Amino acid sequence: MNRNFFISLLMLIPATPMMAQRITAKQSVIDCGQILFRKPITAEFELKNKGFGKTKIDEVRTSCGCTTLSYPTDDIAGGETFMVKAMYDAKQMGHFEKQIGIYANGSKDPLILTLRGTVVDEIVDFSGTYPFTVGDLKTDKNNIEFDDVNKGEVPYQTIHLMNTTNQTIQPVIMHLPNYLTAKVSPTKIAPGHAGTATLVLNSRKLRDYGLTQTSVYVGMFPGDKVASSKEITVSAVLLPGLSYLSEQTKAEAPSLKLSTTTLDLGSFEGKAKKKGEILVKNQGHSTLVIRKLQLFTGGLQVSLNKTKIAAGETAKLKITAIAKDLKMVRRKPRILMITNDPTNAKVVIDIHIKE
Secondary structure, three states, X not given: OOHHHHHHHHHHOOOOHHHOOOEEEOOOEEEEEEEEOOOOEEEEEEEEEOOOXXXXXXXXXXXXXXXXXXXXXXXXXXXXXXXXXXXXXOOOOEEEEEXXXXXXXXXXXXXXXXXXXXXXXXXXXXXXXXXXXXXXXXXXXXXXXXXXXXXXXXXXXXXXXXXXXXXOEOOEXXXXXXXXXXXXXXXXXXXXXXXXXXXXXXXHHOOOOEEEEEEEEEEOXXXXXXXXXXXXXXXXXXXXXXXXOOHHHHHOOOOEEEOOOEEEEEXXXXXXXXXXXXXXXXXOOOOEEEEEEEEOOOOEEEEEOOOEEOOOOEEEEEEEEEHXXXXXXXXXXXXXXXXXXXXXXXXXXXXXXXO
C-alpha cells in the first residue's frame, strides 16, 4: 500500500478515547486554612491539556452556589497550561469542602477539584514554640508517636510548621507508607506564616501488633528531594486484641512483674558499653509469653534468657547500651515488651544513661 495513502486514511479515522484530550490538575486539592468570616477567598488551580490536540471546557459544576468560577472559554492547545480560579464567599462559619467538576470535549467524567478550609471570626495562631529545624522549616515536632493503638482505630497527630524563608512554599509530606496519610493546611504558606501537617494512621493497614517505625520527609514543594535533614520519625504501637477475655480467664491469666520499668545505667565514663539487668517475673497462674521485644531506637542490645515463663518463675532481661550508637539517636532509648498478660499487654522500659 502507498505510504502517503495510508497516512491519509489515518487522518480520516475519528478520534477514539485513547486519542482524546486529557485535562489534568497540578494539584486537585487546595486547602485555604483559616479564612475570616465574610472575607471571600480565591484559589487558583493550575491545569494542563496533556493531549496533542485542542480541547475546550464545555461545562463546570460546583457542589453549591457559594463557589464561583473563572476559566478559559476558548480552545486550549495541546500541552498548554491554564488556570481555573475558584472564589468561596465565606458566609458560613466552620469547615467547608467544596467540589468542582470540569467537563471538557463532551466527556461524561469530569475532572474533580476540591477547595477546603475553615471559616472563623478570628485567626488563631499557634501559641507554642518551634524548637526543631526540618529542612528549611521550623517545627514543633520532629518525631510522632502513636501509642496504645487498637485495631480499627484511626488516630491522628498534628505538626505545626513555620515558614522562615523569604518565599511562599507549598509543603508536602513525602515517602508515606500505605498506613499513613497526610494533609497540609493551608496548601501554600507565605513567608513568616505558619501551617499544619496532620498525619492520620489507619491501624487496619499495620501488618502486625507491636512496634512499627518509619520516616517521612517534609518537602518545600511537590517533587522536592528527600534528605535526612527533612526527616520526621514516626512510630506506632498496635496492641494485641485481648478484650475478648472473660473475667474467669483473666483470673487464670499470667501476671507480669518487672523489677523496674526505668533502668538507670549511670554514665559511660569513657567506656564503650554499659550493661544492666531487669528481672521479669510471672506472678500469675498460667505461662507468661513475651511475644515481642523491640527497640524504639538504636544504641541498645537486649537479650532475654526465655520468652515463656511458667507461673512463679523469673527470667532475666539483659540490656547493653553502646556509647557510639546512642550518640546518633534523636529519641530517648526505650524497650517495648508485648506479652499475653491481659493487664500488661504492652510495657515500655525507659533506659537512662549519661554520656
